[in-house]
Amino acid sequence: MTAGPTNDLPPVHEAWLPREHSLHRPRHGKRQLTALVSALVFFATPALMWIFGMRADQLENHRLASFPGVTDGWGLFTGLDDWATDALPFRGGAVNATDWISETFFGEPAPFDQGGGGGPTGPLPGSPTEDQPQQDQTDPTEGETDGSGQAGFRDVVNGTDGWMYYGRDTQSKCRPIQPLQQTVAGLRKLRQAVEASGREFVLVLVPDKTTMVPEHLPDTYPGKDCAQPVTPELWQQSIGIAGAVDMRPRLAAVADEYNKPVYYPQDTHWTSEGAIEMLRTVSDEIRPGTTRSWQVQRKDTASVQADLPPLIGKKGQNQVVNYRLRPDGRYDRVRKNTTDLLNPRHFTSKQLKGMISQPTAVLGDSFLVGASGYLPAAFSDVTVQYYRGAENRPDDVIKTITDSEVVVLEVVERNVAAGAVAVIDQGFVDKLGPALAKHPIR
Numbered sequence: 001m002t003a004g005p006t007n008d009l010p011p012v013h014e015a016w017l018p019r020e021h022s023l024h025r026p027r028h029g030k031r032q033l034t035a036l037v038s039a040l041v042f043f044a045t046p047a048l049m050w051i052f053g054m055r056a057d058q059l060e061n062h063r064l065a066s067f068p069g070v071t072d073g074w075g076l077f078t079g080l081d082d083w084a085t086d087a088l089p090f091r092g093g094a095v096n097a098t099d100w101i102s103e104t105f106f107g108e109p110a111p112f113d114q115g116g117g118g119g120p121t122g123p124l125p126g127s128p129t130e131d132q133p134q135q136d137q138t139d140p141t142e143g144e145t146d147g148s149g150q151a152g153f154r155d156v157v158n159g160t161d162g163w164m165y166y167g168r169d170t171q172s173k174c175r176p177i178q179p180l181q182q183t184v185a186g187l188r189k190l191r192q193a194v195e196a197s198g199r200e201f202v203l204v205l206v207p208d209k210t211t212m213v214p215e216h217l218p219d220t221y222p223g224k225d226c227a228q229p230v231t232p233e234l235w236q237q238s239i240g241i242a243g244a245v246d247m248r249p250r251l252a253a254v255a256d257e258y259n260k261p262v263y264y265p266q267d268t269h270w271t272s273e274g275a276i277e278m279l280r281t282v283s284d285e286i287r288p289g290t291t292r293s294w295q296v297q298r299k300d301t302a303s304v305q306a307d308l309p310p311l312i313g314k315k316g317q318n319q320v321v322n323y324r325l326r327p328d329g330r331y332d333r334v335r336k337n338t339t340d341l342l343n344p345r346h347f348t349s350k351q352l353k354g355m356i357s358q359p360t361a362v363l364g365d366s367f368l369v370g371a372s373g374y375l376p377a378a379f380s381d382v383t384v385q386y387y388r389g390a391e392n393r394p395d396d397v398i399k400t401i402t403d404s405e406v407v408v409l410e411v412v413e414r415n416v417a418a419g420a421v422a423v424i425d426q427g428f429v430d431k432l433g434p435a436l437a438k439h440p441i442r
Helices: 029-051 082-084 093-105 168-172 180-195 230-240 248-259 272-286 365-374 392-401 411-417 426-438
Strands: 154-160 165-166 200-206 293-305 315-328 345-349 360-364 380-388 405-412
Touching: 165 168, 168 230, 168 411, 180 200, 180 230, 180 360, 180 405, 180 411, 180 426, 200 272, 200 411, 248 272, 272 315, 272 365, 360 365, 360 392, 365 380, 365 405, 380 392, 380 411, 392 426, 405 411, 405 426
Parallel strands: 200 405, 360 380, 360 405
Antiparallel strands: 154 165, 293 315, 345 380
């Protein structure tokens, strides 16, 4: 009897079979060795350079990735890529060289921020004073639109004369989370809930830098055509329906007074002059004539990191002018700025002429940071907090509002455009109303 066919594999390695054989598989030894050596060089180079004293610079707007540990599980391997990229000491020079080549031969900056994915990152949370240490550079109140890296949009729009603009100013108007009418209606409902309890409500709408200083914008940039028609509609509805305070003419007047824009060239936030003008406006809204006794005097200047250059792998500085603010014309009540506003911060001081005495809650976004040091000079009893806290700690925000007699909400234009204002969420407002009704102001 003859043996039938079997399923046994050939007795030789598949690479040694004839090319015509169905199981033939060629060796890739040279390619595999090249890949292995390349990977070893990529991951070992940062470690070797670190041993010899070379250190990487922080370029992007986030902390440098740390070396993954064995307790991270598979993260030990998936995290190596981020660590190796961030830890390359010569990466800053490579970025600068790439940008120089792009500018020299193509007439435009290298698009480091185009496309891509990942979680959205925002700019620095305001500008600290010269006494305040630089903290985590991820803005906890920005980046609440439908994601960074949308096709065609840029994190940073490069303008003329070295000016930079935050790309989300445009993106938020072109791709909002919800319709503008719904956002404005939410702001109105929030006002009604607060005022129904006998409390005073002041809504301050802060213009985007693209709105206040458009003269340095390029002729064309991503989203220009779809964003421009939204701007006048946004301001008309916010003022007419939600009762927002229009800061545009006030900031324009301050710019004329100081003969300079109230926004930094390479930062998305306003200057100290803009922050002080907001507090002046709010104080006079609450009690007209309050600020007549104010004396504002220049103190000193400081250089701090600008928030837009790191988004495209560069560095830049803001020249911050710090001021003394004497509400009664005599005593300076300015304190240090703070970025720690996810938790409520309560400030009290002796009541002076020119100060609001009612307990006041000030909710805001990153523009509030530049004003935080000046708040104690305008209010003798004030609690400050990011309104984003309403997302994951609503009870804290409700307590902040309930403990106050005056509620001030500061919102930057792009967050209104995007619909990214956590305190107008219907669930939050439904919970806030009954809580305020239990503690009315008579």
